[in-house]
Amino acid sequence: MAGYETKEQMQAVIERFLAGIEKSETLAKMCKGIKVSIGYEIVDLDFQFHTEFMDGVVTGGIGEASPPSMAFLETDSETFDGMMTGEIDGASAAMSGALSFSGDMSSAMGLQALQDDMNQIYRDAKAEG
Amino acid sequence: MxxxxxxxxxxxxxxxxxxxxxxxxxxxxxxxxxxxxxxxxxxxxxxxxxxxxxxxxxxxxxxxxxxxxxxxxxxxxxxxxxxxxxxxxxxxxxxxxGRNADAVADLTLALMLILGRNIMQASALLRDPDRGSDMSALAQVYFDLRGTEMWEKTVGIVGLGAIGRKVAARLQPFGSKVISYDPYISENAMADYGVKKVDLHTLLRESDYVTLHAMVTDETRGMIGAREISLMKPTAFFINTARSALTDESILYEALREKKIAGAGFDVFDKEPLPVDHPFMSLDNVVLLPHIGGATxxxxxxxxxxxxxxxxxxxxxxxxxxxxxxxxxxxxxxxx
The missing domain is CATH 3.40.50.720 (NAD(P)-binding Rossmann-like Domain)
Known part of the structure; x- marks a missing residue:
């Protein structure tokens, strides 16, 4: 089974992932003009993290963002991992109920163009472990 | 409560x-x-x-x-x-x-008129700084941009549900001939809407406009493929305001690129929003809309x-x- 057995395992990968997106020049360039923040809630591990794309500056952190994120993605670790590795289609996961969105989804949709690069950074972060 | x-x-x-x-x-x-x-x-x-x-x-x-x-x-x-x-x-x-039926039927008619009357090209012409104010160019395009009326054109409606019926009703004042393929609607019921019942291949062969209004089911998924497109007239237009899963985008792209059909109007795609590098974007005989069928x-x-x-x-x-x-x-x- 894909995913993570413990919160600590996932947090270690996410910390590398967040460091990766923060130093990615490609993501910084692609998010010029975009102002979106996303909060992630991994329900089975009770784990939260967040990402922010603020006009060319990408940041992220463990836990909930302050002020709160503009949009939220709630799922389990297996579905999250599957989406980031490309094994699970996000739209299908949402239809099946394995993934829930809330908040300002029209802003979050603007991040679709960045998804492939983010997935690659996530896969690299996983491989590093 | x-x-x-x-x-x-x-x-x-x-x-x-x-x-x-x-x-x-x-x-x-x-x-x-x-x-x-x-x-x-x-x-x-x-x-x-x-x-x-x-x-x-x-x-x-x-x-x-x-x-x-x-x-x-x-x-x-x-x-x-x-x-x-x-x-x-x-x-x-x-x-x-049926909450969107009027909205989608209106949009379908709009796409037929936009395609048939070259409205996109005509509007773009006036905004062209080189040609828009050139009287001789305008005289020429008056002939080049001549379109086709809906009068006596055959419109083939695939799926005569709530939306298909409203499309049929809107076509009556235009003097169009309306035919439909829907295995679940009887010939008599279709006649009540002023529509002639035909099989799918006849519809594709005879129609000047083919418009899809079927639901996606195991039976209809991919129902318009290469064989079906090949039956259409080279002067015919294809309109999809229903669901892209009824068709095959790559087959439609090839047919449109090679002008095997005259043009198409799409409000639905395999991936939405439509990626900027999608092959449809390179075609000048296609009207592309961001799934606004129900946006009224x-x-x-x-x-x-x-x-x-x-x-x-x-x-x-x-x-x-x-x-x-x-x-x-x-x-x-x-x-x-």
């Missing part, structure tokens, strides 16, 4: 609901906030009636809700609701079939008129007209 309304409902409908209790009106088009997961559960705590359009209410949320009595999805196909989960909890789910102000009124009376019926112990899981009604009684 407490109702949470995140769909668009008109003032008259809200007034009718308020006669029965508190209505929390938080429409998505104003709040821009979708609800999902635990946030949706929190928003629905203590709520009896949930009227939604976009929020996903799945098994985990339905299981967590103790008070919720009625779920209303303002969609023709309530894919945002887990129907088996609602049924297990004895919660009736009502929906709004009047849809609010249409869905209000379908959904609110059904909620009132359920509150009053009557049978709703548009219920997805009627089996729950046997034991359902609204707790006032």
């Amino acid at each position: 407490i109702a949470l309304v995140t769909a668009s409902i008109d003032e008259e409908g809200l007034t009718d609901l308020r006669k029965h209790g508190e209505v929390r009106y938080q429409p998505l088009f104003e709040t821009r906030q979708m609800l999902g997961g635990r946030r949706l559960v929190r928003a629905l705590e203590g709520v009896d009636v949930f009227i939604t359009e976009a929020d996903n209410l799945k098994e985990a949320q339905i299981e967590a809700l103790e008070i919720l009595q009625i779920i209303a999805s303002c969609r023709g196909n309530p894919v945002n609701i887990d129907i088996p989960a609602a049924t297990r909890k004895g919660i009736p789910v009502i929906h709004a079939p 102000h009047e849809v609010t009124t249409h869905q209000t008129q379908i959904i609110v009376p059904d909620i009132l019926r359920l509150i009053n112990g009557e049978k709703p007209l548009h219920i997805v899981n009627p089996e729950v009604l046997e034991s359902f009684k609204f707790r006032k």
Whole structure:
């Protein structure tokens, strides 16, 4: 089974992932003009993290963002991992109920163009472990 | 009764609901906030009636809700609701079939006229700084941009449901000949709408405009493939305001690029929003729209008129007209 057995395992990968997106020049360039923040809630591990794309500056952190994120993605670790590795289609996961969105989804949709690069950074972060 | 309304409902409908209790009106088009997961559960705590359009209410949320009595999805196909989960909890789910029918039928006619009369090209011409103010160029394009009228053109409607019938009705004043393929509608019923029943291949061979209005089912998925497109006239236009899964985008792209058909209008795609590097973007004989078929102000009124009376019926112990899981009604009684 894909995913993570413990919160600590996932947090270690996410910390590398967040460091990766923060130093990615490609993501910084692609998010010029975009102002979106996303909060992630991994329900089975009770784990939260967040990402922010603020006009060319990408940041992220463990836990909930302050002020709160503009949009939220709630799922389990297996579905999250599957989406980031490309094994699970996000739209299908949402239809099946394995993934829930809330908040300002029209802003979050603007991040679709960045998804492939983010997935690659996530896969690299996983491989590093 | 407490109702949470995140769909668009008109003032008259809200007034009718308020006669029965508190209505929390938080429409998505104003709040821009979708609800999902635990946030949706929190928003629905203590709520009896949930009227939604976009929020996903799945098994985990339905299981967590103790008070919720009625779920209303303002969609023709309530894919945002887990129907088996609602049924297990004895919660009736009502929906709004045909709420977009007028809007989509209008858009379909618009696409026919845009394609047939070269409206995109004509509009672009006037904005062209080199040609727009050149009288000789304009005289030439008057002939180059000559289009075709709907008069005596054959329009083939694939699927004569709520939208297909409204398209047929709108075509009558144009003097078009309307034919349709729909194995579930009889010849006599079609005649009542001024439509001639034909098989799919005849429709494709004879039509000047082919427009899709079928639902996606195992039977219809991919129903318009290479063989079907090859039957169309080279002067015919293809319109899809239904679902892209009925067709094959790569086959349509090739047919349009090689001018095997004259043009096409699409409001639906395999991937939405349509990627900027999608092959369709390179074609000048295609009109591309960002899935705006149901995007009209009047849809609010249409869905209000379908959904609110059904909620009132359920509150009053009557049978709703548009219920997805009627089996729950046997034991359902609204707790006032």
